[in-house]
Amino acid sequence: MASAAKPALADHASPLPKPANPAPLGLAAFGVTTVVLSAINSGLLPPEATAAVVPLAFGFGGLTQLIVGVLEFKNGNTFGTVCFLRRSIQCGSGTRGCAAGQAVHEMKVGPARRPMRASGLD
Numbered sequence: 262m263a264s265a266a267k268p269a270l271a272d273h274a275s276p277l278p279k280p281a282n283p284a285p286l287g288l289a290a291f292g293v294t295t296v297v298l299s300a301i302n303s304g305l306l307p308p309e310a311t312a313a314v315v316p317l318a319f320g321f322g323g324l325t326q327l328i329v330g331v332l333e334f335k336n337g338n339t340f341g342t343v344c345f346l347r348r349s350i351q352c353g354s355g356t357r358g359c360a361a362g363q364a365v366h367e368m369k370v371g372p373a374r375r376p377m378r379a380s381g382l383d
Contacts, residue, residue: 280336287329287345294322323349 297314300306327349333341
C-alpha cells in the first residue's frame with residue numbers, strides 16, 4: 262500500500278484578514294483640524310492659540326492623511342488615495358487651501374479681508 266503524501270503546510274494556512282478601512286481615520290483628522298482652526302477663525306478660541314493649533318493641523322491633519330493615503334493605495338482604493346494624499350500635501354506645504362495654511366498666512370499678514378462684492382459695497 263502506498264501512503265498518501267501529506268499536503269504542504271502552506272495549503273493549510275489561513276487566509277490573511279481583510280485590512281481595515283483607513284478612510285474614517287483620515288476623515289477624523291480632516292474634521293478635527295477643520296473644527297479647531299475654524300474655532301480660532303470664528304473667535305471661539307483666542308488668536309494666541311494659533312501657535313498650538315498649527316502643529317496639530319500639520320501633524321495630525323497632514324501626517325495622518327498622508328498615512329491614510331498610503332493605506333488606501335495598499336487597499337486598492339484609487340479615489341481615497343488621491344483625495345487623502347492631495348489633502349496631506351496641501352496641509353504639509355502650508356498652502357492657503359488648507360485651514361492650517363490659512364492660519365499661518367493670517368499670522369504673517371493679518372486676517373484676510375473679503376469685500377462684499379455681491380452687494381456692491383466694496
